[in-house]
Amino acid sequence: MxxxxxxxxxxxxxxxxxxxxxxxxxxxxxxxxxxxxMSILTVIARAGQGAATANALKGYTAQWAGPDQYFVLAEGRAEGVLYADVKAALAGIASVSDQSHxxxxxxxxxxxxxxxxxxxxxxxxxxxxxxxxxxxxxxxxxxxxxxxxxxxxxxxxxxxxxxxxxxxxxxxxxxxxxxxxxx
Structure with a gap:
C-alpha cells in the first residue's frame, strides 16, 4: 500500500x-x-564494544540504561529515521531496537x-x-x-x-x- x-x-x-x-x-x-x-531506541553494546558504542553515540541524545546500554532519544524525527541513522552508526558494534511505540x-x-x-x-x-x-x-x-x-x-x-x-x-x-x- x-x-x-x-x-x-x-x-x-x-x-x-x-x-x-x-x-x-x-x-x-x-x-x-x-x-x-518521541523516537526512542534501546542500544546494547556487543561484547567488548562498550567504549566504541559510547563513542559512536556522541552527537545523539543518549541516556545510560545499564552497563553498556543506552536509550537514544529524539523529538520531531519522522518514523524510523532515528533507528536507521543509529543502526548504521553502530553497525557491527551494538544492537539497536526501536522502542518508540x-x-x-x-x-x-x-x-x-x-x-x-x-x-x-x-x-x-x-x-x-x-x-x-x-x-x-x-x-x-x-x-x-x-x-x-x-x-x-x-x-x-x-x-x-x-x-x-x-x-x-x-x-x-x-x-x-x-x-x-x-x-
Whole structure:
C-alpha cells in the first residue's frame, strides 16, 4: 500500500488532561507533560564494544540504561529515521531496537518535583548525588522506570506503554498535596 503513514498515538492522550489540579493554594509545585511523539531506541553494546558504542553515540541524545546500554532519544524525527541513522552508526558494534511505540516519557518539573519522586523511589535525588544528565533504573508504584534528571528541577520518567496510564494516576495523586499543572 503506497502512502501509508503510521502515526504514534499517545496512550495518555485522553488521560493527561490539561489544567490545574490538587491543592489550590499558591503556584503549582509541579508540572507534568507527556513528551510525545518521541523516537526512542534501546542500544546494547556487543561484547567488548562498550567504549566504541559510547563513542559512536556522541552527537545523539543518549541516556545510560545499564552497563553498556543506552536509550537514544529524539523529538520531531519522522518514523524510523532515528533507528536507521543509529543502526548504521553502530553497525557491527551494538544492537539497536526501536522502542518508540513501546515506551512513554513523562516530564515532571517544578520546585516540588523531587518531593513527588521521593515518594516512590529510593534513588537519592539530591543534586550533589544525582546531577543533571544522570539516569537511574528504579521502580515506582511497582512499575519499572527509567529516571533521568534533565534540568535543575526537571526529570524525565520513561515507562512501558502498557503501564503508563496506571503510572500516571499514581504519580499525579502523589503530586496533589503540592498542586500540579498538566501542560
Amino acid at each position: 503506497t502512502g501509508l503513514h503510521l502515526s504514534r498515538v499517545s496512550p495518555l492522550q485522553n488521560v493527561a488532561v490539561q489544567g490545574r489540579f490538587g491543592s489550590p493554594r499558591g503556584a503549582p509545585g509541579v508540572s507534568f507533560s507527556v513528551r510525545h511523539p 513501546g515506551r512513554v516519557i513523562l516530564r515532571i518539573s517544578g520546585p516540588k518535583a523531587r518531593n513527588v519522586l521521593a515518594k516512590g523511589t529510593p534513588v537519592d535525588l539530591h543534586p550533589d548525588v544525582f546531577p543533571v544528565g544522570k539516569s537511574a533504573l528504579t521502580q515506582m508504584a511497582h512499575v519499572g522506570v527509567h529516571l533521568t534528571r534533565v534540568g535543575e528541577d526537571v526529570f524525565d520518567l520513561s515507562v512501558f506503554r502498557g503501564f503508563s496510564e496506571s503510572f500516571w494516576e499514581w504519580i499525579t495523586s502523589q503530586a496533589e498535596e503540592f498542586g500540579y499543572q498538566v501542560g
